[in-house]
Amino acid sequence: MRRGLYPGSFDPVTLGHLDIIHRASELVDELIIGVLKNSTKRNLFSTEERIDLLKRVTADLPNVRIISFDGLLVDCAVEYGTHTIIRGLRAVTDFEYELQLAQTNKRLRPDIDTVFLTTNVEYAYLSSSIVREIASYGGDISHFVPQCIMDDVYKKAKRGETV
Numbered sequence: 001m002r003r004g005l006y007p008g009s010f011d012p013v014t015l016g017h018l019d020i021i022h023r024a025s026e027l028v029d030e031l032i033i034g035v036l037k038n039s040t041k042r043n044l045f046s047t048e049e050r051i052d053l054l055k056r057v058t059a060d061l062p063n064v065r066i067i068s069f070d071g072l073l074v075d076c077a078v079e080y081g082t083h084t085i086i087r088g089l090r091a092v093t094d095f096e097y098e099l100q101l102a103q104t105n106k107r108l109r110p111d112i113d114t115v116f117l118t119t120n121v122e123y124a125y126l127s128s129s130i131v132r133e134i135a136s137y138g139g140d141i142s143h144f145v146p147q148c149i150m151d152d153v154y155k156k157a158k159r160g161e162t163v
């Protein structure tokens with residue numbers, strides 16, 4: 001079975017992420033979405049909440065599985081039996097960080113490769129932090145996140161508490 005691992009913070013999942021998830025799920029037999037647990041970042045949504053949002057927006061994709069991980073990404077890839085890490089590339093500004101991440105991971109585990117999918121231009125400017133900021137001011141996020149999670153994002157962002 002060909003598995004791919006799509007890791008990230010997903011705080012919260014955006015339409016840009018979802019576009020990558022749809023396209024990546026067609027490239028592999030099973031797509032594992034790895035939600036980073038112990039980030040140094042303060043998150044708006046807890047790990048369990050981020051998983052729940054992802055489960056809801058991928059409910060129509062039978063070959064997608066959501067898991068959480070802490071520690072090294074390559075260790076997560078080994079644990080879940082995949083040699084392929086998938087990342088989205090939005091703009092040239094992402095490139096330096098993504099290249100460093102991919103090359104570091106390759107040095108740590110030469111048997112694991114990173115594959116980049118270029119983000120649909122429609123979502124090239126989009127990030128979870130932009131969504132959090134707009135939602136915190138009550139702005140319109142309907143073009144940025146799936147409709148079924150919009151209320152959850154507004155509720156959390158307006159309270160402004162982080163976890």
Ligand code: PNS
Nearest residue numbers: 007008009010036071072073074101104
């Ligand atoms: O959505 P993000 O925040 O851009 O995702 C970043 C992520 C989760 C891919 C990255 O922080 C990560 O892989 N973290 C796990 C620790 C690790 O393995 N770091 C890479 C070696 S530098």
